[in-house]
Amino acid sequence: MTFWMGVASAQHVRGGCDGGFAQLGHGKHIAVKSLRKGDWIVYYSPREGIGEGAVVQAFTAIGRVRSDAPYRAEQAMNFNPYRVDVDYLKEAEPAPIKPLLERLRLTRDQGTHWGMVMRGPKRRLDEEDMRLITDAMGVLTEFDHLRG
Numbered sequence: 001m002t003f004w005m006g007v008a009s010a011q012h013v014r015g016g017c018d019g020g021f022a023q024l025g026h027g028k029h030i031a032v033k034s035l036r037k038g039d040w041i042v043y044y045s046p047r048e049g050i051g052e053g054a055v056v057q058a059f060t061a062i063g064r065v066r067s068d069a070p071y072r073a074e075q076a077m078n079f080n081p082y083r084v085d086v087d088y089l090k091e092a093e094p095a096p097i098k099p100l101l102e103r104l105r106l107t108r109d110q111g112t113h114w115g116m117v118m119r120g121p122k123r124r125l126d127e128e129d130m131r132l133i134t135d136a137m138g139v140l141t142e143f144d145h146l147r148g
Contacts, residue, residue: 033082
């Protein structure tokens, strides 16, 4: 089991939660091909929309991958993104990142440059960071229970 952080606008994260899927890097295969059944993914949303809208800077959704492999979805004319199916924890609340910056291994010691490590479609997280994030989102108990 691997822990991942996906980076996407809050608007796109809501679409994935509503549809029960994860789509990263504007639907590129390379962005989701390493996600495996049983892996966990938490989304960080810098803004409400893609490069626009209100600043969010929070972890906005978390779930467990249930697909055996990525698949192509028919979304719009000439746009068939790669996705994996995800069972999202519906009780998860958005968790602002700023109170966690010095506690997360991912951002600790980054100072004012913490945003640089939040770029790109996804990053691997260690278990300690995932537990801190799930605790901040109010779903640590459910996360621990589902991990088995």
